[in-house]
Structure formats: structure tokens, C-alpha cells
Amino acid sequence: MSISVKFFARLREELNMDEAQLEHVTGLTALQVWQKITGQPALPPKTLIAVNQEYASEDIVINDNDEVAFFPPVTGG
Amino acid sequence: MSISVKFFARLREELNMDEAQLEHVTGLTALQVWQKITGQPALPPKTLIAVNQEYASEDIVINDNDEVAFFPPVTGG
Amino acid sequence: MPVYIKEGVFEPFKEVQQYQQQLEADIGKGRYGASTVFVGSMRDFNEEHDVSAMTLEYYPGMTESALEAISNEAKQKWPVLDTLIVHRVGDILPNDSIVLVAVWSAHRAAAYDANRYIMEALKSRAPFWKKETTVKGGKWVEKNTLA
Amino acid sequence: MPVYIKEGVFEPFKEVQQYQQQLEADIGKGRYGASTVFVGSMRDFNEEHDVSAMTLEYYPGMTESALEAISNEAKQKWPVLDTLIVHRVGDILPNDSIVLVAVWSAHRAAAYDANRYIMEALKSRAPFWKKETTVKGGKWVEKNTLA
Numbered sequence: 043m044s045i046s047v048k049f050f051a052r053l054r055e056e057l058n059m060d061e062a063q064l065e066h067v068t069g070l071t072a073l074q075v076w077q078k079i080t081g082q083p084a085l086p087p088k089t090l091i092a093v094n095q096e097y098a099s100e101d102i103v104i105n106d107n108d109e110v111a112f113f114p115p116v117t118g119g
Numbered sequence: 120m121s122i123s124v125k126f127f128a129r130l131r132e133e134l135n136m137d138e139a140q141l142e143h144v145t146g147l148t149a150l151q152v153w154q155k156i157t158g159q160p161a162l163p164p165k166t167l168i169a170v171n172q173e174y175a176s177e178d179i180v181i182n183d184n185d186e187v188a189f190f191p192p193v194t195g196g
Numbered sequence: 197m198p199v200y201i202k203e204g205v206f207e208p209f210k211e212v213q214q215y216q217q218q219l220e221a222d223i224g225k226g227r228y229g230a231s232t233v234f235v236g237s238m239r240d241f242n243e244e245h246d247v248s249a250m251t252l253e254y255y256p257g258m259t260e261s262a263l264e265a266i267s268n269e270a271k272q273k274w275p276v277l278d279t280l281i282v283h284r285v286g287d288i289l290p291n292d293s294i295v296l297v298a299v300w301s302a303h304r305a306a307a308y309d310a311n312r313y314i315m316e317a318l319k320s321r322a323p324f325w326k327k328e329t330t331v332k333g334g335k336w337v338e339k340n341t342l343a
Numbered sequence: 344m345p346v347y348i349k350e351g352v353f354e355p356f357k358e359v360q361q362y363q364q365q366l367e368a369d370i371g372k373g374r375y376g377a378s379t380v381f382v383g384s385m386r387d388f389n390e391e392h393d394v395s396a397m398t399l400e401y402y403p404g405m406t407e408s409a410l411e412a413i414s415n416e417a418k419q420k421w422p423v424l425d426t427l428i429v430h431r432v433g434d435i436l437p438n439d440s441i442v443l444v445a446v447w448s449a450h451r452a453a454a455y456d457a458n459r460y461i462m463e464a465l466k467s468r469a470p471f472w473k474k475e476t477t478v479k480g481g482k483w484v485e486k487n488t489l490a
Contacts, residue, residue: 051400051472052483092470095405111402117484118399118430118471119383119442119462128253128325129336169323172258188255194337195252195283195324196236196295196315209356209363209380216356226387226437232458233356233380236451240373290373304383308459311379315451 043068043106047079050113053089073100075110088115120145120183124156127190130166150177152187165192197271197279199263201254203286208235208296215280219300228277228300230307234315240290247328250288255323259283266317270299274306279314283324344418346410347429348401355382355429355443362427366447375424375447377454381462387437394475397435402470406430413464417446421453426461430471 045064054060062079064070070078072091077083085091091098092111104110122141131137139156141147147155149168154160162168168175169188181187198215212233220227238250267279282296297314301307319340326337345362359380367374385397414426429443444461448454466487473484 048402050402050470051474054400055483092402092405095402095408097468111405113402113470114472114483115486116466116468116470117473117487118401118469119466119487125255127255127323128327131253132336169255169258172255172261174321188258190255190323191325191336192339193319193321193323194326194340195254195322196319196340207360209360213354213356220438226385229384229386231380231382231384233378233382234451234454235378235380237376237378238373239376239449291367302386304381304462307381308455312455 045070045075045104045106046109047075048109048111050111052114053086053112068106070104071100072098072102072104072110075104076100076112085112086114089113090115122147122152122181122183123186124152125186125188127188129191130163130189145183147181148178149175149181149187152181153177153189162189163191166190167192197264197267198281199260199267200280200282201256201259202282202284205292206282206284206296208233208282208293211282211296212280212298215298216300219278223277227302229302230304231298231300232304232307232311234295234297234311235293236295236315237293238288238290247290247330249290249329251327251329251334252285252288252294253325253327254283254285259323262322263318266314266321269317270310270314273313274301274310275303276301276306276310279310281314281318283318283322285324344411344414344426345428346407346414347427348403348406349429349431350433352439353429353431353443355380355440358429358443359427359445362445363447366425370424374449376449377451378445378447379451379454379458381442381444381458382440383442383462384440385435385437394437394477396437396476398474398476398481399430399432399435399441400472400474401430401432406470409469410465413461413468416464417457417461420460421448421457422450423448423453423457426457428461428465430465430469432471 047062124139277300280298284294299307299311410428424447427445431441446454446458
């Protein structure tokens with residue numbers, strides 16, 4: 043079991059981390075992945091989550107080989 | 120007293136006339152100018168009128184040196 | 197807020213690019229955040245008949261002032277920095293550009309709204325008339341497309 | 344319906360012109376009657392601080408598929424022949440183009456509506472993040488402009 047975790051923009055800078063791997067865990071939600079990697083209990087307000095590059099909510103269950111990303115509201119265009 | 124009269128597009132072709140001068144008349148409305156020049160009692164349906172290059176109605180009174188134009192609905196763009 | 201009536205073929209995106217360079221030279225760089233361009237071009241089909249060519253007639257003098265009035269209305273309704281209108285007249289072939297409307301603004305909503313306003317006003321009020329050439333001969337377009 | 348992420352400066356109207364030539368070669372001339380282009384560019388002022396530069400971060404892979412999904416939604420909602428999206432990433436200077444959205448359609452209403460839909464969806468859903476460089480240092484843009 044391996045999960046790839048990514049952080050972007052302000053979150054990436056604040057956590058000083060752009061990518062992490064989570065090994066040997068199973069049945070975690072996106073929120074629990076966040077907690078394990080960052081040690082923080084809650085997501086910062088308005089944080090967005092993508093699983094396998096599609097938007098998801100924090101209670102989605104993460105599977106083996108999934109890519110989970112956390113990032114602030116988008117500001118392109 | 121001289122009025123310059125112009126016709127455009129389908130009207131120009133049907134009347135076989137693009138420009139005409141009306142001399143020595145006074146106090147005519149746009150409709151009366153049309154009647155004098157074309158010999159037709161009424162404007163064809165939806166005909167537009169411009170006096171001095173601004174839209175006007177058929178009862179507007181025409182003054183000396185005015186330019187009066189008659190044309191069908193516009194179809195540009 | 198220039199308005200150009202053109203007798204010959206024009207390249208709309210080249211026109212916009214050239215005009216924009218001039219605009220930046222005039223008002224300084226980084227002044228606008230949004231620009232919108234509409235280009236209307238001749239299709240080779242219209243209603244039932246295949247159209248092989250078209251002639252666009254206009255009213256020299258009134259057409260230009262109608263387009264200038266429309267540009268000014270847009271500038272009064274929205275925070276528009278500048279506009280450009282180019283309209284073709286004369287003989288036109290399929291795929292030729294007929295009309296170009298460009299709007300520069302600080303904000304995208306104004307750039308979209310003003311551009312569309314100008315196009316709708318142009319279609320309903322600017323004195324242009326299309327005559328299509330089909331296999332059956334010349335035919336004046338009677339009514340403008342609503343969209 | 345291509346989507347391009349660009350690291351370097353791009354000329355939006357040259358991109359549109361080149362892409363359109365290819366489009367005409369592919370689908371034939373005279374197929375579309377209306378095209379709309381939106382260009383968003385960097386202004387040198389934003390809220391209170393003067394912004395001297397900007398960095399645009401994105402999510403390689405997800406950004407492209409988000410833009411492709413948005414293009415497809417537009418094509419399903421309106422009779423759109425083709426679309427083009429170009430979005431800049433990396434270091435950006437005032438007056439640089441940031442985003443280009445182009446739409447080709449047979450009718451102008453669809454070309455306007457679909458273009459605006461794509462821009463609004465891009466602003467709300469496509470993973471891009473702006474960090475502005477001001478005299479006070481770097482500052483992530485927290486909220487997108489609504490218009």
C-alpha cells in the first residue's frame with residue numbers, strides 16, 4: 043500500500059513539502075491522510091482536495107496507488 | 120431649397136435610383152419626400168429613414184440642405 | 197475607439213495585435229487585464245441555398261458615425277479602456293472575415309458585456325446590407341440573424 | 344479542443360491565427376461564422392499594492408484534464424465547432440498574457456456564451472495559483488476575482 047500525497051501553492055510553502063509518500067496504511071480518508079502527513083488535526087479553511095486529479099471531499103476513502111493532493115482555492119485565469 | 124435623397128440596397132435596385140435632388144419645395148415630411156421622388160404613396164413595409172445620417176420617422180419635417188435616406192432593415196455584422 | 201470600414205480582405209487577429217501594440221504605446225503597458233474579440237466571418241451556407249459570394253453595401257458617413265455612437269455607448273455603460281471595430285464592405289468570399297469587434301478593459305465582465313453589446317447594436321442599427329450570390333442569382337438578405 | 348500550458352511568453356492573437364489556419368485545413372473553410380477570443384493579461388496594479396511580477400503554479404496533469412473537461416462541457420452545452428485554451432505558468436511580468444480562450448461556432452450567441460462559460464469555469468475550478476511579487480515581498484492571491 044502506497045499513497046502519493048501532493049501539496050501546492052501556499053500549503054506547499056507553509057508545510058515546506060511538495061510531495062510525500064504514505065506506506066503500509068489502508069482504509070484512510072483524505073482527512074486522515076492529511077493528519078498523518080502534516081500532524082495537523084484539521085485542514086486549513088477552504089482547502090481543496092483532489093484524488094487522482096479529480097476534486098473530492100475530505101471523507102473519501104483512499105485506495106492503494108492513489109494520488110491525493112491538497113491545495114488552496116484556485117486563482118488562475 | 121434643395122434636399123438630397125438617397126436609396127440603398129434592395130430599395131436602390133428596385134427604384135433604379137441611388138441618389139436624387141428635390142428642388143424648390145418646403146415643409147415636406149420624409150414620407151412626402153418619398154412620395155414626390157418615387158411616385159409611390161407608401162413606404163415599403165419596414166423601410167428605415169435617416170435624416171442627416173440619423174434615424175428618423177416618416178413624419179419628420181425636412182429642412183433645406185437636409186440629406187434624407189431610405190433603406191431596408193440593416194443586415195451587417 | 198476607432199472604426200474602420202474596409203473594402204479588401206483583412207486579417208482580424210493581425211489587426212487586433214497591431215492595434216493593441218499602438219494602444220500599449222499610447223496608454224502604457226499593464227493597463228488592461230481583459231480583452232475580448234469577436235470575429236464574424238462568411239460561411240458558405242445560409243438557410244437553404246449555398247452561398248458562393250456576398251456583397252456588402254453601406255452608407256458612407258452614416259455607417260461610421262453609427263459605429264462610433266455604439267462604441268461610445270459601450271464606453272458609457274462599462275469601464276472600457278478602448279474598443280476597435282472593423283467592418284468589411286464590397287465583395288466577400290466564404291471564410292472572409294466580415295466584422296471584428298475588440299474591447300479592452302480592466303475586468304473581464306466588462307470586456308465580455310461591452311463586446312456583445314457592440315455586436316448586437318451593430319447588427320440592429322448600423323447601416324450595412326448583405327446581398328448573397330447563390331446558384332439562383334443575387335438575393336438581398338432580408339432579416340438579420342438574432343444570434 | 345486543445346489545451347496548452349505554456350512556460351514562456353506567448354502572443355495570444357498569433358496563437359489564435361495559427362490555430363485557426365490549422366482548423367480551416369482540418370474542417371474546411373467557411374464552416375464557422377463566429378469566433379470569440381478572451382485574453383486575460385497581467386495588470387501592474389492589483390488591490391492596494393503595485394505588483395511588479397507574478398508566479399503561476401499549476402498541477403501538471405490535473406490542470407490539463409480540468410481544462411479539457413471544461414472544453415467538453417462547453418461543447419455539450421452549445422453548438423461549438425472547436426475551442427482553444429492556452430494558459431501561462433511560471434514567472435510572469437506586467438502586460439504578459441496569462442490566459443487565452445478561443446471558441447469557434449456557426450453562431451455568435453454560442454461563441455459568446457461558450458467562451459464566457461469556459462473562462463468562469465477555469466477561474467473557479469482549474470488548478471492554478473498566483474503569487475504576486477510586490478514591494479512587500481511575495482503574496483499568494485487568496486481569492487479569485489469574480490469578474
